Amino acid sequence: MNNQPENTDRSEVVLLIHGLGGTQHDLGRLESRIADMGIPTADLMLPGHGSHPDDLRDVSFETWLGAVRRKLAALRERYRTVHLMGMCMGALLALEVAKLEGLGRNGRDRLILLAPPLFLDGWSLPWYRFIRHALYRVPLLARYLKVNERSPYGVKNKRLRTVLARKFSCGHSRHYAWVPLSTIQELDRLRWSAARDLDRVQCSTLIIHAVDDELTSLKSAQYIRDRVNREHDNGKARLAVLGDSYHMICIDNEREDVARQVTAFLAPV
Numbered sequence: 001m002n003n004q005p006e007n008t009d010r011s012e013v014v015l016l017i018h019g020l021g022g023t024q025h026d027l028g029r030l031e032s033r034i035a036d037m038g039i040p041t042a043d044l045m046l047p048g049h050g051s052h053p054d055d056l057r058d059v060s061f062e063t064w065l066g067a068v069r070r071k072l073a074a075l076r077e078r079y080r081t082v083h084l085m086g087m088c089m090g091a092l093l094a095l096e097v098a099k100l101e102g103l104g105r106n107g108r109d110r111l112i113l114l115a116p117p118l119f120l121d122g123w124s125l126p127w128y129r130f131i132r133h134a135l136y137r138v139p140l141l142a143r144y145l146k147v148n149e150r151s152p153y154g155v156k157n158k159r160l161r162t163v164l165a166r167k168f169s170c171g172h173s174r175h176y177a178w179v180p181l182s183t184i185q186e187l188d189r190l191r192w193s194a195a196r197d198l199d200r201v202q203c204s205t206l207i208i209h210a211v212d213d214e215l216t217s218l219k220s221a222q223y224i225r226d227r228v229n230r231e232h233d234n235g236k237a238r239l240a241v242l243g244d245s246y247h248m249i250c251i252d253n254e255r256e257d258v259a260r261q262v263t264a265f266l267a268p269v
Helices: 030-035 061-076 089-101 127-135 139-144 158-170 181-194 218-229 255-266
Strands: 012-017 041-043 081-087 110-114 146-148 178-180 204-210 237-242
Touching (some): 012 030, 012 061, 012 089, 030 041, 030 255, 061 081, 061 089, 061 181, 089 110, 089 181, 110 255, 127 181, 139 181, 146 181, 178 181, 204 218, 204 255, 218 237, 237 255
Parallel strands (some): 012 041, 081 110, 110 204, 204 237
Antiparallel strands (some): 146 178
C-alpha cells in the first residue's frame, strides 16, 4: 500500500513501517512533511494488520520481516536510494532489515528509528509482564490470551488520550484494541534478533526516543546508538531525546519536533 504514487523519476524514497497493532497513522503527519521536501514515500501494511486482531495469531516475526524485505527489494528496482523509517515494532523491523540487507553500502541510504522497543521495560507495563515467558510454553494459552491496549495509550497529551480512549471503547480506533499474547512472543523474538550484531549497521542512523516512554525506556535507544557506533569512529548513529512525550512520539506533544528532526536528517548534506 502506498500513500502516494511512487515517481520513477525520483532518486530516493522513504519506506515507512508502522508499529504493532497499528497502521500508517502511527506516523502522524510525517509522510506529508517528507513529501513537502519533494521526497516520495512508500509504505506497507504488515501481515495480520488492518483487519482484526485475530489475524495476528498465526503471523511470525519472520513473516513481517519478509514483507519489509520484499518491499525494499521492489523499491530498489525503482530508486537509487531507499531510506527506512519505522515506528515502535516497525523500528525494530527497519533495524533488522538494515543489518540483513546492508542498508547504506551505497553511501546514501539512511535509517530512522522512532521509539524502538528493544527492551520492554517502560514504567506503565504491569508487574505480571515477567510471567509471560512461562505462558509462552503453553501454545494454546499464548494463542488465545489477549493483551489489551490500556491507558495512557502511548500519549502524554491528555486531550488526545481522552479521544483515543473514546475511540477504543467504541471500536473506532485505527489501532487494534488488543493483540494475542502469542504476538507479543513474536515481538520478543524480534527484539532478541534486533539486539544482535548491531555493528553490522552501515548507514547513518537517527534514533528519536522519549525519556518518559511508558513502553520502553531510553535504555533501548542508548543501547542501539552505542552498539552501532562501537565499530564506527565517525558515529554513524545519533540519538535525539524528547522530554514531553510518551511512546507515540509522532502524534504526541512533540510531534512537530519529531518532524523537524526527521526532515533535517533526510535533507541533502
